[in-house]
Amino acid sequence: MFDCFRKAAPKKLVNIGCGSTYHPDWENYDLVPAQPEIKKIDLERSLPLPGKSYEAVYCSHVLEHLSRSRVPQVLKEFARILQPGGICRIVVPDLEQIARQYVNVLEAAKNNRTEAVYQHGWLTLELFDQMTRTWSGGFMGKWLGLAAGPIPDFISQRIGAEASRNQKPEAGEPLEFFARLFSQPEGWSAKAELEFQGSGEKHRWMYDQISLRQLMCMAGFAEIVVRRHNESNITNFVAYRLDSDSEGRPRKPDSLFMEGRAP
Numbered sequence: 001m002f003d004c005f006r007k008a009a010p011k012k013l014v015n016i017g018c019g020s021t022y023h024p025d026w027e028n029y030d031l032v033p034a035q036p037e038i039k040k041i042d043l044e045r046s047l048p049l050p051g052k053s054y055e056a057v058y059c060s061h062v063l064e065h066l067s068r069s070r071v072p073q074v075l076k077e078f079a080r081i082l083q084p085g086g087i088c089r090i091v092v093p094d095l096e097q098i099a100r101q102y103v104n105v106l107e108a109a110k111n112n113r114t115e116a117v118y119q120h121g122w123l124t125l126e127l128f129d130q131m132t133r134t135w136s137g138g139f140m141g142k143w144l145g146l147a148a149g150p151i152p153d154f155i156s157q158r159i160g161a162e163a164s165r166n167q168k169p170e171a172g173e174p175l176e177f178f179a180r181l182f183s184q185p186e187g188w189s190a191k192a193e194l195e196f197q198g199s200g201e202k203h204r205w206m207y208d209q210i211s212l213r214q215l216m217c218m219a220g221f222a223e224i225v226v227r228r229h230n231e232s233n234i235t236n237f238v239a240y241r242l243d244s245d246s247e248g249r250p251r252k253p254d255s256l257f258m259e260g261r262a263p
């Protein structure tokens, strides 16, 4: 049969809340589609997708943007649309990893090690700025926007490509740096803050392997396991490069990767 007469096989893989990270072999959905080939979906509502129809659901760095009370229903929806035995892969910022690093650098910062003082400042932003910011990017965006700043390599290790790869290291006085960092940006206003609050950019909760396992278990998933970025029960997952960068490193190193099997 000529290729042009062959009907495209329906995709059996779905990426929900894909942002700009997607692969054409998947059905890709987002609340705010970044490209015409991405379809609109809202996880605050029941998913307009047929039951028992997908081999895999992938949802990366999305659940933390939803209210904690909505997430159990979302995971139940993922279980509903998966074929029996299908794989649900959830990726979120890993609260455990951030908390462990925070405690480590806190100890070093107590000894006034300048680098550790900066690392402590950055990890504090990972913990709080993402949940409390009042304008897009928040204090993290302000730090990343600097042409020169402290600990660029540490930040790259933490968050991967989102860090400015061009940022030049600049050793300075932490007190002075943080005084400059923690000021509102020009143009900030209460009205702009109000508009920003509805944008969905802020994190509304954080998860670790205990809380995410509980949620996946409650949604009916079995065989729930923590994965590495390049490890999955989804066939050929690594080839789609959803969790790896072009050099095979984790795309978002601050992540927790978990998979479960649908009943």
Ligand SMILES: C[S@@+](CC[C@H](N)C(=O)[O-])C[C@H]1O[C@@H](n2cnc3c(N)ncnc32)[C@H](O)[C@@H]1O
Residues within 6 Å of the ligand: 016, 017, 018, 019, 020, 021, 029, 030, 031, 032, 041, 042, 043, 044, 059, 060, 061, 062, 065, 200
């Ligand atoms: C931090 S981005 C992650 C994008 C991508 N999955 C990744 O790993 O890079 C969060 C994405 O979730 C989407 N999102 C937020 N709330 C959503 C909702 N209620 N329904 C569907 N997508 C949502 C946003 O539009 C955004 O593209």
